Amino acid sequence: MVIAVAIDENIEAIQELSKGTTYPVLMDKDHILTELYAISNVPSVIWVDETGMISRPAASEFGTDTFTEITGVSRETHMQQVRDWVHDGALPEDASYVVPDLSEEEIQARLHFRLAVHLRRENQLSEADIHFDKAAELAPLDFTIVRASMPLRGGDPFGEEFFELYQKYQDAGSPFHGIPRTTA
Amino acid sequence: MGETSEIVVLADKATVVKGSWVEGEPYVTPEDLETVLGWQVKPEGLCKNDACIPIGNSINFGEGDYLNLEEAATLVGHPSLSAPEVGMITIGQAHDVRSKALKDRVAPNFTLSDISGVDRSMSDWTGKKRLLVAFSSW
Numbered sequence: 029m030v031i032a033v034a035i036d037e038n039i040e041a042i043q044e045l046s047k048g049t050t051y052p053v054l055m056d057k058d059h060i061l062t063e064l065y066a067i068s069n070v071p072s073v074i075w076v077d078e079t080g081m082i083s084r085p086a087a088s089e090f091g092t093d094t095f096t097e098i099t100g101v102s103r104e105t106h107m108q109q110v111r112d113w114v115h116d117g118a119l120p121e122d123a124s125y126v127v128p129d130l131s132e133e134e135i136q137a138r139l140h141f142r143l144a145v146h147l148r149r150e151n152q153l154s155e156a157d158i159h160f161d162k163a164a165e166l167a168p169l170d171f172t173i174v175r176a177s178m179p180l181r182g183g184d185p186f187g188e189e190f191f192e193l194y195q196k197y198q199d200a201g202s203p204f205h206g207i208p209r210t211t212a
Numbered sequence: 213m214g215e216t217s218e219i220v221v222l223a224d225k226a227t228v229v230k231g232s233w234v235e236g237e238p239y240v241t242p243e244d245l246e247t248v249l250g251w252q253v254k255p256e257g258l259c260k261n262d263a264c265i266p267i268g269n270s271i272n273f274g275e276g277d278y279l280n281l282e283e284a285a286t287l288v289g290h291p292s293l294s295a296p297e298v299g300m301i302t303i304g305q306a307h308d309v310r311s312k313a314l315k316d317r318v319a320p321n322f323t324l325s326d327i328s329g330v331d332r333s334m335s336d337w338t339g340k341k342r343l344l345v346a347f348s349s350w
């Protein structure tokens with residue numbers, strides 16, 4: 029089964045995106061999952077077995093092939109791997125990859141982000157900005173921090189600032205808490 | 213001991229407690245400490261289930277009837293961030309829970325509300341193979 033968790037503040041947008049889904053969709057406004065599982069971007073997919081053990085750690089996987097050219101990840105490859113796992117318990121080779129832990133800076137960035145979203149909800153916007161800035165300073169290439177904060181600060185997560193972030197991320201060698209991809 | 217004020221504690225959820233700020237650090241009652249942190253204050257130290265962590269001679273732990281929440285969080289392995297200027301402290305997830313996920317492959321449990329507002333836990337679906345999909349609108 030699929031358990032979808034929205035690392036997101038915007039419940040209306042998630043309800044819209046989730047129309048017609050038959051699996052549970054949970055709201056993680058405080059980004060608890062990014063702390064518990066060391067997640068730094070979405071989508072991240074983690075396989076958990078019947079007993080609650082992680083069979084395959086976080087990896088970027090997509091429900092469509094819209095971004096295949098950019099990501100080098102195909103939907104069908106993952107779907108076939110999932111089928112093999114569900115039917116025979118077979119795991120792909122990359123399942124044994126050990127995801128690196130969050131750094132002290134990435135942990136502190138999450139705490140500042142959490143504080144910022146709470147302050148924003150309380151309408152203390154200038155105080156919120158201070159902590160959004162601090163979070164981005166501590167984890168400048170973490171999408172769950174920098175990109176997630178864009179719509180919360182009046183920015184556009186699909187606009188110029190996203191492309192700047194993506195360029196910086198690529199220039200830095202695409203650091204990601206999950207199974208690395210060998211892409212062009 | 214400084215003046216009593218309301219302190220917003222952002223842990224698994226947001227809780228408002230009565231407390232006091234001393235040198236930028238929040239002090240709360242033992243009862244509130246247990247509520248927000250899940251560890252009980254006993255003569256042996258901070259206790260949860262059968263485990264106790266001695267407070268020992270941690271300096272600045274107690275101020276009268278109040279205890280240093282930031283220090284307590286550190287003792288039981290949670291990162292924290294105090295923001296006295298806005299009367300808030302954020303307490304993050306325990307280091308060892310994430311470390312067990314990454315190294316020992318134990319999937320941390322969590323409880324979040326679904327898009328209809330119903331609380332759901334990962335453990336509700338024990339016995340099934342699960343694809344945990346983190347996604348967003350951004």
